[in-house]
Amino acid sequence: MATAPSSEATDVWLPIPPAQIDGLPDAFTYHFWDGEEEFPADPARCGFYVVPYMKGPVVAVRPLADMPRLRVVQTLTAGIDHVAPAVPRLPAGTLLCNARGVHDASTAELALTLTLAALRQVPTFVRAQDAEEWRPGLYEALADKSVLIVGYGAIGSAVEERLVPFEVADVLRVARTTRDAARGPVHAFTRLPELLPRADVVILCTPLTEETQGLAGAGFLSRMKDGALLVNVARGGVVDTKSLLPELESGRLRAALDVTDPEPLPPGHPLWSAPGTLITPHVGGPSSAFLPRAKRLLRDQLNRWAAGEPLEHTVAVAG
Known part of the structure; x- marks a missing residue:
């Protein structure tokens, strides 16, 4: 059961004006x-x-030290890496809940957008339009490609749902634990060395944890097939940028990155000019799909808390 709110701690802090949440x-x-x-x-x-949305880890944790009666910390992100380090210092029993489900549609949509844009070389056409140049040719399709989804949770599953109509040849799924999903088997991370060489497109959807920090490093990238596309809609730290750059500069791999390490990517960083690289500024979640889903999550969670019912999406408990 969720810990019921006490009479001394009935304030709720929201990053959305409460009058806007029915x-x-x-x-x-x-x-x-x-x-x-x-x-x-x-x-x-x-x-x-x-937690305020997309305001960074410093803002996220700033009031926590002054909240001795805190019972629930709710993020509006699926990832919790920006607040997880503060959990050991929270009052014992405080729940940390993430926003599983809020970003599935938006992030999966962007993963598909990045994949299609990179394969069909849309950035090349945009530059050609700016230069008023006509550049016909034969370009790659997503159809008949093999796609590996690394991090097959709610977002990874939503990515696959959007891949299916594009006639992909195969979808491979990897998560922390092996299981059978609705569309096929989900393999453990330990299977990555044998699965990576089979994929034309590798889409990263995994949370950033100690296990996934730098997951796409030199060994991971070296096992990707020549010409493969790496799509990152997870967190920048899942990819080892120093290992990725030589692969891009040689032209052996391509990348479409919504998140980077460092982030934001500073002017002059070599990723900006790396061949075959498409970069978007961490916009997988913040779209018109975000606000209505975030409001529904907060309404439902707060009604559960008021009733003393279990909260959804609890990912950690302060001890």
């Missing part, structure tokens, strides 16, 4: 805080804290 329970006092310098109320009364 169906919130009346049991709480709501405060809008989206990372501004001034806190909206006394943090000591906060029992349910929703």
Whole structure:
């Protein structure tokens, strides 16, 4: 069961104005805080804290030290790497919940967009349009390609659902544990060395953890087939940038990256000019699909908390 809110900690901090979220329970006092310098109320009364979205780890954890009665930390991201280091310092029993399901549609859509744009060389056409040049030719299709999804959770599954209509030859699935999914077997990370050489496109969807930090390093990349495309809609740290750059500069691999390490990518960084590389500025989640799904998540979670029911998507408990 979820720990019921105490009478001394009934404040809820939201990064979305509460008047914009229909169906919130009346049991709480709501405060809008989206990372501004001034806190909206006394943090000591906060029992349910929703982390500001896309404001970085410093903002995310800033009020936590002043929240001794905190019971729930809710992110609006699927990944929790920006707040996970603070969990050991939270009051014992505090739940950390992620936003599983909120970003599935948007991130999967971008994964498909990046894959198609890179294969069909859309950036080349954009540059040609700027130069008023007509560049016909024979370009690659997604059809008949083998795709490896690394991190087959909710987002990875949503990616596959969008790949199927494009007549891909095969979809390979990898996650932390082996299981049978609706569309086929999910293999463990230990199978990557044998699966990577089979894939024309490798799509990274995995959370950033100690296990996945630098997962796509020299060994991983060397096992990818010549000409393969690496698509990263996970976290920049899942890819070892120093190992990726030589593969791109040689032309052996291509990449479509929504996230990078470092991030944001600074001017002059060699990734900007690496051959065969398409970069978007971490826009997998923030789209028009985000806000309605985030509001539904917060409404549902807060109604569960008010009723003393188990919260969804609990990924850690402070101890």
